[in-house]
Amino acid sequence: MNIPSNSRLLRITDVMERTALSRSHIYAMVRAEQFPAPKRLGAKCSRWSEGDVDAWIKGRPS
DSSP: OOOOGGGOEEOHHHHHHHHTOOHHHHHHHHHTTSSOOOEEEETTEEEEEHHHHHHHHHHSOO
16 A cells, blocks of 8 residues: 555654754744644644645755
8 A cells, every 4th residue: 555655654763854953943943934844643742744845845946
């Protein structure tokens, strides 16, 4: 069964690796609405949509 890549959920460490940003910088950008917000899955669990992160990366100037 193939899962579309844009439906995967990424941990903060995966987002940090893909974007080369620190944890605190990612959360600061989320607060400033400059980065996609994570999906809340539980009281202490949040994940980012791979499609949202990829779209953000593609939308950045070179």
